[in-house]
Amino acid sequence: MTTRFQRLSRYYLTFTACFGAFLLSIGLLEQEGMPRVWIGYMFMFATIVLYAAIGVLSRTSNVAEYYVAGRRVPALFNGMATAADWISAASFISLAGGLYLHGFDGLAYVMGWTGGYCLVALLIAPYLRRFGQYTIPDFLAERYGGPGNGRAVRLFGVAATIVVSFTYVVAQIYAVGLIASRFTGVDFSVGIFLGLASILVCSFLGGMRAITWTQVAQYIIILVAFLMPAMWLSAKHSGNPIPQVAYGKLLPQISAREAELTADPKELAVRDIFRQRAAQFQQRLDGLPNSWESGRAELQHYLESVRLRNASLLEIRAAERALIAYPKNAEEAVTAWRAGRDENLRRARPITPHAQPFPAATPEQSDIKRKNFLALALCLMLGTAALPHILMRAYTTPSVNETRVSVFWTLFFILLIYLTIPALAVLVKYDVYSALVGSGFPELPTWVSYWASVDRANPLISITDINGDGIVQLAEIAIDGDVLVLATPEIAGLPYVVSGLVAAGGLAAALSTADGLLLAISNALSHDVYYKVVDPKASTQKRVTISKLILLGVAFVAAYSASTKPGDILSLVGAAFSLAASTLFPVLVMGVFWARANRFGALAGMATGFGVCQYYMLHTNPVLGGSAAAQWFDIAPISAGVFGVPAGLAALVLVSLVTPAPDARSQALIRHLRTPEPPK
Template identity: 35%
Template sequence: MTVQIWTYIIVVATFTLYIGIAIWARAGSTKEFYVAGGGVSPLANGLATAADWMSAASFLGMAGLISFNGYDGSVYLMGWTGGYVLLALLLAPYLRKFGKFTVPDFIGDRYYSNIARTVAVICALIVSFTYVAGQMRGVGLVFSRFLEVDINTGVFIGMIIVLFYAVLGGMKGITYTQVAQYCVLIFAFMVPAIFISIQMTGNPIPQLGMGGKVTGESVYLLDKLDGLSTDLGFAAYTDGSKSMIDVFFITAALMVGTAGLPHVIVRFFTVPKVKDARKSAGYALLFIAILYTTAPAISVFARTNLIDTVSEKEYSEMPAWFSKWETTGLITFDDKNSDGKIQYVADETVNELTVDPDIMVLANPEIARLPNWVIALVAAGGLAAALSTAAGLLLVISTSVSHDLIKKQLKPDISDKNELIAARLSAVVAVVIAGYFGINPPDFVAATVALAFGLAAASFFPAIILGIFDKRMNKEGAIAGMVVGILSMLFYMLKFKFQWFGGGTEAEWWFGISPEGFGTVAMLINFIFSIIISKFTPPPPEEVQEIVENIRIPSNAGDATH
């Protein structure tokens, strides 16, 4: 059977599964819609969090990025896992004890202010929309390449599926579909990795194969790749070329951003007790780590395979996958010296081949000549990753509107039934906007997503941490911190990424810190502003200080309430 038929079979089978779960797990009340009724087991929540978290960027984009950046790619590996340590130790248990539905709920109540709540809602919307854009591009990419439909049609199909289970099931539907999606995506990620690891190193465990010797040779795989890279003029794979300060700041921004992402934080409101929140953070990271420790191995295998397959080889003898990806424009070949061979080197004036990093995970099984069903499986896994994250983000967007804006501010006397209708309607609107982003995508999946982390790090993280660990923190400090934090992040991102405000080149980066790493600086600015301003303004009222005392004690965590 061809790859295309296999892909249809597997994609249709998985989509049917997701829809079946959605019908089974319909939401009947706002509590089920927002926090899945609050009765999710830590294991199920860990699985759902892992799927929620691992997006098209993790599944499709990350291994490719690492593959082209070598050591520099470590920022994504450490950044996107280390954040869970912060989440488990500093945020999740306390926010669960607090027992509300959303992050703006916490900010609004802890800082006894609807202005703080509104600022938090705006931050949540900016972060979530930036992030959802990347998911939709992932969906379109998979559909266009493997089902050979138009990208727009692909996005459209994806949107209908998400719409179906997010609108019908809310958090409850999303949670159980995410559990299924985790199983699909991790299976899809591991199968080709294990195949290729055996092929290249004889070791079935990719994490070990990566450090093993090349089959039939006495040289270690990583040493071989270092050699290949430097021969072609690239930096040695294990060395990288980013400055240490930038690697440090990007890693920190991704870690802190992870801990501040609203769609991840809300997952911890769905478990019954504080100790379940801690435990499910542990499960979540365990399930994430399976993919995250495999990804760098895939990067090494794919990079070595790619160079071996193309470098100094006849263009006319390239395998079928090469020309298929060429038609999508994601691989381009320009025979500059007209010798019919592919020169793939670091020197831009001589280099004849460009490969978009986003395709590496999808192309990898083909490059390694794996069976067709494995290639189709990867396509289904990519869809599972993109859809599960998109659904989680859409829920945050719709909850922000129906709960934090309508229920808490505009129309406090709204009935539970009407609030549920409002939640569903805002989910529909959010899906349509996300669909627009999918059809008119910003370039580069992982890079756009990386900026969403900077925004989350700059806004939520300090406000939540100070809200828990500094009893004296007041609304003046927190609001000023969030506003200054997110504005400075937006300014830096627009200036150096989009060339607004006079623009700027890499040489003009402040202290050599890239826009991706600036989230750490913006977070520090937020902390400093919050602390200084709170010192010169009145302390929070007595009852707010009691709330802080209360969330520090894990016992008697009630159900999540309004």
């Protein structure tokens, strides 16, 4: 193992040096006048070729290598691979944006995800490695049923794995499309399938073996890409290149600037305009269906009038576009006008103080924010401890002790990024407050127009002169949280090569997680359904081939789903964590620590947890057809797991107690799981 560790260390040190030389050469080419679009192409091409090369070199048809990388990944490298698997698009791209937009409230994600890894280390990962199988449904079937009795539990575990992982992977592929479209200029949908090629060439050829060694390389790229602009901004604004230490110095200055902007008459005037627009949308909603008919008639009359008076072609086209964009019927008008009202009300709100915990107009509203903060952190913790693609990595180490050490390294590598995220949010906000707000519209930096053109239907950034004074007010800036990190180098005035680097880091984060998620789905279907249920006599070659074909199909379905832009990245990821916590956490933990839990209880727990969580999401999320008025205790739908977990746990315990106890074989398995591994 020592020789293998040393050889891997040499490989990745060489890779890091080559990566640094590549960055330096691209920077020199930029200085010589290379066009930005070519820099974007080179980063995209180089990273895809790298991942493809590792995939080709790691290709395998061996079952153990394909499913669990041969169970011989050293703890340090497994920690790096797991960290890359974990630092998804949500962490790399969206988390700093969430902290920028919501301030203190965004820390729930950092606390929940970090705390979740402590639960993985203490409650689940070592016991899964002691079990020594391939998938999470494998563990559930063996623990709760054994030979011939665990089919129902296995199939329910497969269903849960698919639902959780598919929800999560759609968010990753959405991020791939966002990055590819910005840095290569291709259409968003084309960018999604470009990234998909990179995902497939790795996971399709070599399974967990190829994914593991690709993810180690991806973590190195992620770390460099995230730290470089953060350190630059930190040195620029505080004189200290260590952002985790320096940003505390800027927080009082941000608070003072926020107080100044809150009292600024121009800021208040802009927010009042948004409030008036929201009232106009509400007036239209109250007047339906007559308001829809009269509005359409007005637009038709206006189009006819501009044509009759021989107006300019630009004015005629604008009138035509307005009529085309008008809702086709009263039902569409309800959806469109509610969205317009809510967006204007959001932009009319007072500034959210960045450093103030749970800011609100009343103590009651502050209490609601506090409850949602704690509920979200809890759901993320329990969801982290139940994510199939993360728990699968517990099977790849040589021993139980290596698994424990691996989780330590995972936490270490994750914290290098997570401790930088709050700092980056503060540094970017300080830059926007000091350099952008108060500047003239003619002097707007070019990065604003770049990012506004990525998705013209739903602009990622918009700065509009609402009050017509020619000066940028904070309320006139609308930034999508998903774009903040990617735009940070341009906001900071760094060379474009750093923008390409950050894009490569975001791409690596999305691809590494997508690889693991797609493999979790395909392995569950090929191993737990096809091999364990349909054809137990299938050869190893056939099993791996089936897994590859399933992976291909799932990847294309996920890519199509992502191309429809179903929601922002953090919302999709939050839903996946609540579903994982509600469906899988109770059966995994009780399967290890409560010998009385049986298969009837496991089925009842998974079904109840999933049902309660899904019901709450559907009935309280307006995007899914629900209503915020239906919330229980004012808990947001993203935290549905706070109800699903106790419901699933209660069902598991009650049903287990009123049905026969597990047989002697299951009892022996539990004793085996909880017996310390003998020293080697």
